[in-house]
Amino acid sequence: MTTFLLRRIALTLPTLFFVSVLIFGLQQLLPGDPALALAGENQDPAVIAYLHQKYHLDRPILVRYALWVQGVLQGDLGESIRIKRPVLDLIREKLPVTAELASLALVIALAIGVPVGIIAAVKHDTAVDYGATMAALWGLSIPNFWLGILMILLFSVEWGLLPASGFVAPGESLKQNLLTLVMPAFVLGNAIAAVMMRHTRSAMLQVLSADYIRTARAKGLGELRVILRHALHNALVPVVTLGALEFGQLLSGAVLTEQVFTIPGFGKLIVDAVFSRDYAVVQGVVLCTAMAYIALNLLADVAYVLINPRLRP
Amino acid sequence: MTAETFDAIAIGADRGERPWHRTMRRLVKRRAALVGLVVVVFFIMLSTLAPIVSPYDPLATSWAMVRKPPSMVHLFGTDEIGRDILARIIWGGRASLMAGIVSVSLALVIGVPIGLLTGYAGGIVDGTIMRLIDAMLAIPFLILAIALAAFLGPNLTNAMIAIGVSQMPVFVRLTRGQVLSVKHEDYIEAARAVGNPDRRIVLRHILPNIIPPLLVQATLAIAAAIIAEASLSFLGLGQQPPNPSWGSMLNTAKNFIQQAPWMAIWPGLAIFGLVLSLNLFGDGLRDALDPKADS
Numbered sequence: 001m002t003t004f005l006l007r008r009i010a011l012t013l014p015t016l017f018f019v020s021v022l023i024f025g026l027q028q029l030l031p032g033d034p035a036l037a038l039a040g041e042n043q044d045p046a047v048i049a050y051l052h053q054k055y056h057l058d059r060p061i062l063v064r065y066a067l068w069v070q071g072v073l074q075g076d077l078g079e080s081i082r083i084k085r086p087v088l089d090l091i092r093e094k095l096p097v098t099a100e101l102a103s104l105a106l107v108i109a110l111a112i113g114v115p116v117g118i119i120a121a122v123k124h125d126t127a128v129d130y131g132a133t134m135a136a137l138w139g140l141s142i143p144n145f146w147l148g149i150l151m152i153l154l155f156s157v158e159w160g161l162l163p164a165s166g167f168v169a170p171g172e173s174l175k176q177n178l179l180t181l182v183m184p185a186f187v188l189g190n191a192i193a194a195v196m197m198r199h200t201r202s203a204m205l206q207v208l209s210a211d212y213i214r215t216a217r218a219k220g221l222g223e224l225r226v227i228l229r230h231a232l233h234n235a236l237v238p239v240v241t242l243g244a245l246e247f248g249q250l251l252s253g254a255v256l257t258e259q260v261f262t263i264p265g266f267g268k269l270i271v272d273a274v275f276s277r278d279y280a281v282v283q284g285v286v287l288c289t290a291m292a293y294i295a296l297n298l299l300a301d302v303a304y305v306l307i308n309p310r311l312r313p
Numbered sequence: 314m315t316a317e318t319f320d321a322i323a324i325g326a327d328r329g330e331r332p333w334h335r336t337m338r339r340l341v342k343r344r345a346a347l348v349g350l351v352v353v354v355f356f357i358m359l360s361t362l363a364p365i366v367s368p369y370d371p372l373a374t375s376w377a378m379v380r381k382p383p384s385m386v387h388l389f390g391t392d393e394i395g396r397d398i399l400a401r402i403i404w405g406g407r408a409s410l411m412a413g414i415v416s417v418s419l420a421l422v423i424g425v426p427i428g429l430l431t432g433y434a435g436g437i438v439d440g441t442i443m444r445l446i447d448a449m450l451a452i453p454f455l456i457l458a459i460a461l462a463a464f465l466g467p468n469l470t471n472a473m474i475a476i477g478v479s480q481m482p483v484f485v486r487l488t489r490g491q492v493l494s495v496k497h498e499d500y501i502e503a504a505r506a507v508g509n510p511d512r513r514i515v516l517r518h519i520l521p522n523i524i525p526p527l528l529v530q531a532t533l534a535i536a537a538a539i540i541a542e543a544s545l546s547f548l549g550l551g552q553q554p555p556n557p558s559w560g561s562m563l564n565t566a567k568n569f570i571q572q573a574p575w576m577a578i579w580p581g582l583a584i585f586g587l588v589l590s591l592n593l594f595g596d597g598l599r600d601a602l603d604p605k606a607d608s
Contacts, residue, residue: 018445018447019448021448026460029464137592137596138589141585142589143584143588145547145563146580146584149570150577152570157574248456251456252456252544255456259547270459274462275549279464282464286457289456290451293452
């Protein structure tokens with residue numbers, strides 16, 4: 001197990017290296033003098049000279065890369081030009097908002113996707129199965145920002161049930177917090193629910209035709225017990241690990257959802273940064289998402305081996 | 314044995330039926346996939362014939378017709394500066410379809426050769442390139458596209474480049490996996506034994522055999538690219554005003570949701586309809602191309 005873990009961790013090192021090269025390389029896409037672009041609206045020569053010095057723009061690119069990585073490793077992601085604060089602080093401030101939204105979305109996705117997937121598999125090739133499969137395809141094809149607008153139209157404008165936008169911190173009022181987040185979380189969870197449903201359905205179909213399920217039935221167990229205890233238990237392994245890979249989808253979706261519902265999270269941070277040409281913030285956000293993805297992938301792989309004894313070395 | 318007859322033996326011989334015919338026969342049986350295809354063709358025709366079928370100039374504003382609900386004069390209503398929404402939907406389809414086709418072509422043109430190379434060469438070439446691909450896959454698709462669009466500058470061309478580059482890793486992975494799975498098949502070994510050079514083996518023997526999964530993935534990738542273009546335009550990073558695009562129309566519509574809800578209905582319905590149809594067609598194509606499925 002230890003060797004597996006060490007080998008798996010060693011494998012992420014080159015990936016991390018290339019991620020850093022890619023993100024550093026983004027700067028090179030800027031036309032002309034990066035200092036001019038980084039200075040934004042402010043074209044003061046003193047500021048530009050300061051930026052030249054701060055980012056070592058007069059040094060060779062390899063030296064600049066090394067200095068940048070050195071900073072990142074010490075937790076220095078640069079400074080936001082717009083808000084004049086360290087990027088890391090901004091990320092720390094916005095991350096909990098998106099994390100709450102994403103967790104709620106994941107709960108909704110699991111609560112819809114897994115049961116529907118089980119029912120579709122059990123009722124394989126019936127109208128119920130076709131209906132569920134079709135619903136999943138709808139869920140995957142509907143752009144989530146449009147779904148968000150439609151929900152605002154229905155629940156806020158027409159019926160006045162839920163707030164159309166904004167965010168209240170859970171510490172301030174948990175009830176208000178959940179009221180503002182229920183629509184965005186549903187919108188974000190919708191597409192993931194569709195993916196979960198597909199995974200659960202195919203995993204259950206595979207498991208249900210296995211010999212040990214026939215054995216369980218043969219020894220006279222009730223159908224419900226066979227499905228929930230014996231089949232689901234094994235079918236959930238790939239569903240859970242594949243779920244970890246939906247993290248990217250969840251974050252991409254959060255960017256759009258936060259924009260629709262004006263929620264001050266991670267996604268809003270990167271979009272606002274793009275428009276104010278706040279490149280250090282863009283780089284910081286991309287770096288954090290990539291590292292989170294790599295870490296989650298690692299955890300999913302390890303969990304997969306831990307849960308599945310056949311894969312244990 | 315010449316290489317040509319060898320190809321014929323390797324590919325054909327399924328009860329005398331050509332794979333292409335078998336695929337078509339199976340596809341026709343799938344009602345949903347056919348409906349999808351018809352809708353996609355409809356959208357393609359609508360946007361190619363935009364100058365003829367569009368009822369109005371998509372850029373013509375009219376202060377007398379600001380935010381008018383759907384009527385016989387303006388079937389889909391008008392927007393916040395009096396432009397006809399139907400005309401903008403028809404012309405906006407061009408941005409969506411072009412983004413879908415151009416970015417996926419870009420992803421294919423870069424991704425497939427890299428996948429062929431890494432899969433066939435193996436060793437250190439494979440190891441290095443795949444770690445780079447892993448790094449690209451570690452950045453969520455839309456976040457990577459946003460970052461690229463941010464540094465390249467916001468416009469439709471850069472959005473298409475950003476989407477294409479972000480989709481490329483998927484095609485590298487798929488191509489590589491397919492190459493690895495057919496690389497040691499008997500017919501490849503045979504082709505090598507006859508003395509074919511590597512280039513010929515890869516292009517004439519491996520590539521034709523891995524086209525079906527690539528075709529399916531490309532169809533589904535076009536659907537994803539269309540959503541991605543709409544997303545970037547919705548965020549203001551794609552098609553720039555006043556040129557129409559479904560995503561940017563929704564972005565404006567969001568601000569008038571109370572006064573003019575129809576502004577938000579049509580562009581979303583268009584994206585949804587086109588993407589759903591492409592997904593239906595892609596799913597049907599996958600089933601029809603699957604050689605293991607019973608016919």
